[in-house]
Amino acid sequence: MARQGWFSITLIILLVLAAIASVYFYRSLYSEMAQLENAREEALSDAEDLQQELSRARQRLAQRSTSADRLEARLNEAQQSLARSDNELEASRSQIEDLKERIADLEADLSASQKQASARGDRLEQGQARIEALDEELALSKSRITKLLASREKLESSLAAATEEQTRTRAQADELADELETARTERQQAREQLAQRKAALEEVAEERQSVAEQYREAREQLALQQAQRRSASETIEELEARLQRERSAMDNLQTQLEDLSNEKQTLVSRLEDGTTVIKLPERIVFDSGSARIGKPGRETLKLLATALESFPDHLISVQGHSDSRPISPILQDRYPSNWELSAARAASAVRVLEITGIARERMQAAGYADTRPLVEETDAATRRMNRRIEVLLYPDQFNVKVHSEMTSE
Missing domain, CATH: 3.30.1330.60 (OmpA-like domain)
Known part of the structure; x- marks a missing residue:
């Protein structure tokens, strides 16, 4: 009888320890999920900043070269942030799998404990009060497991939403990369056209021989230079x-x-x-x-x-x-x-x-x-x-x- 009493006490202690470990484990999991949510919000904020920066870059065509460099830097930061989010999401998924395994093990232990308590019911009349207490603890554990399962479902829903948001962010990043490439192409084409025009002007300048034509060319160049320094107040x-x-x-x-x-x-x-x-x-x-x-x-x-x-x-x-x-x-x-x-x-x-x-x-x-x-x-x-x-x-x-x-x- 003393051995059976000791076994019951040991079982109760193990269940209490398992419950305490579960509480700490889920508290740690909630903390990590909060950090993951903050990281996701930062990634969304970075994506919104990139979208605003792209809109301003379209309006400032004259400064397209500098804006393209800034967009490229911001794009790299967004990609790095997305990579970090992927790693954190993968870690969260791994933790969820571990949680599932722990819950399954806990349910198995509870099931085994129930079977052992039922088999020894006839021989442990003096421990009936302790078994009832154990049943109450088991019910409490089941309630906690139910809450943990509900939390797991919410976490999976949040992860799905984060994954969908991540997909949208990647699509926006891809669009931004395409627009950045287009801006670079247009800038390169503008440079090539400018080079061609300069070459054409040089050829024309070599062909012009009369004094009147040379004077007209000088006047055109002067007008162009003066036009480039036009006051900003003239819209x-x-x-x-x-x-x-x-x-x-x-x-x-x-x-x-x-x-x-x-x-x-x-x-x-x-x-x-x-x-x-x-x-x-x-x-x-x-x-x-x-x-x-x-x-x-x-x-x-x-x-x-x-x-x-x-x-x-x-x-x-x-x-x-x-x-x-x-x-x-x-x-x-x-x-x-x-x-x-x-x-x-x-x-x-x-x-x-x-x-x-x-x-x-x-x-x-x-x-x-x-x-x-x-x-x-x-x-x-x-x-x-x-x-x-x-x-x-x-x-x-x-x-x-x-x-x-x-x-x-």
Whole structure:
């Protein structure tokens, strides 16, 4: 009887120890699950940060190279965080398997204990009270096992949700990697195109030989450099509105000049560097062989002045051109050559424009005689085409540069 009593006490102690060990084991498991949940939340937070960073990278195309480097670093961090989450999830799964085995072993031990208690029931009448206590402890253990099983189900559900979230995070990381690769490809293509354009410009520069073409190229480069240093206060919308006003003014002027000259040639054009060229045929401004501007010519220049209101910051260069025929003897006292005639016509046009309200510091007058013909002179019609006034509107960037140079001189 003493041996049986000792055996019962030992069994009770073992059950209590098993219950205590189970409590500590699950407490440790809950702590590890909390750490796993924190790690998952950090991974989700990192993924959201990456998504926000990608959105900002799309909006800053000019800074795409630097943003791509930052995205790549953040992507590496996200991948490392995902790898850590995978390891922690795998460890949690292993712990769950261990928990299942421990629960199975505990149930087996309980089942064996129940069988042993039932077999010895007839011989352990004096230990009946202890067996009842053991039954109560067994019931308590079963209740705890039930709670542990419920906790295990919740843990498995949380692990499934974490796995699904991890899959979404990986998909987002893959999309981010694709967009990063696309950004790198576009940046490389832009560099290649820039290199090709530079090579093409170098080839064109080598082919250009005339002084006029070299001057135009230098002016284009200067305008480009000045445009790159444009003040940040001038927005894209303002530039577009300004260009629209300029185009509208030039279209109206083209129509009005066609009506005056009865010619269907292009009288208003725009060069690649932004310079606008306005051609005024001789007969709608001047009398033949004279620099005097009559009433029709003044009306024409008033139309021009109205169009120039859309170009408030441009430098205005008025250039006179003649045909190749020499000045008649009657006019040689006043205009010894076509140089004097073309320069006088340009100066007369500038004076009329000044009267209409164009600031004199914005204008310049130049005469080119017959050195820059539009067409080869073969008859009266071609000579008439070469007799003209050209008004060049240089962009404001070049205007500022010219005024700066004039001031320094």
